[in-house]
Every structure is written in C-alpha cells, then in structure tokens.
Amino acid sequence: MMTTTAGVKMTAELKGLTCRLRHEPSATEWKTDAPKDNGGNASSFSPTDSVGAALLSCMLTTMALAARRESMPWGDATGSVEKIMASNPRRIAELRIDIQMPKEVREGDRAKLEEIARGCPVARSLSPALQMPVVFRY
Numbered sequence: 001m002m003t004t005t006a007g008v009k010m011t012a013e014l015k016g017l018t019c020r021l022r023h024e025p026s027a028t029e030w031k032t033d034a035p036k037d038n039g040g041n042a043s044s045f046s047p048t049d050s051v052g053a054a055l056l057s058c059m060l061t062t063m064a065l066a067a068r069r070e071s072m073p074w075g076d077a078t079g080s081v082e083k084i085m086a087s088n089p090r091r092i093a094e095l096r097i098d099i100q101m102p103k104e105v106r107e108g109d110r111a112k113l114e115e116i117a118r119g120c121p122v123a124r125s126l127s128p129a130l131q132m133p134v135v136f137r138y
Helices: 047-069 107-118 121-125
Strands: 010-015 018-023 028-033 078-086 091-100 134-137
Touching (some): 047 078, 047 091, 047 107
Antiparallel strands (some): 018 028, 078 091
C-alpha cells in the first residue's frame, strides 16, 4: 500500500516563453525560460534544466537528512549537474551528477549515503531510461 502526504500547490503564469512559477506554501517565486537552441533567450533555467537541478538538490538534501537522522557526521556539500539532451523525441537523455562530499563523512558511511542519494525521491520519479551517472568525491 502506497502512503501519500498532503499535496503542495504550485502555480504558473506563462508570458511569451517565460514562465513564472510560485510555490504557494512559501510564496517563493522563480522563472523558467526556453533555451536558445529551442527558440528562447535562456534568461533563466529551462524546464529541463530545472529537472537536473531538482535531482542534484534532492540527492544532497536526502543525504543530509539521513545523516542527521542517523547521527552521522556531516558538513557542507556541493555538486554540479550536466544535462545532455536528445532529439527525436526531444528529451533529457542524461543527467551527469558530480558531488563533493563533506570532509566530515566517515569512510564507513560512504556506501550508505551514496545509496541514499541514488534512491532520492526525484531519482525514483524519473524514467529508468534516463542515464544518471553519479561521481562522489571525498
């Protein structure tokens, strides 16, 4: 049986090729724009860029939450994501993730944290056909 939590409402308003998004619970706003290679001016994240950013952010956040919950040493982490597009049909083909792990992470906790990152909610929500190689740097 699947357990669900309360929904989170978000809204969008499109003007031209720029979409202003609003996270209703926090009133935070951000925008996306179509990429140059698809007729936009790339003034912000594209919708597909946002998918890559969401994956990276989810991996980092999920590891930090698990470390806190399990009293593992943790510090500041950084990362990058490179999005590779495919055509016919136009879609995200690959999201290459590179994560610089906190220096506080113990060697014995590494495999568990890496598994947690690879199984974050965003990763589990994306198509299995999407390539998502991850490099963890210590």
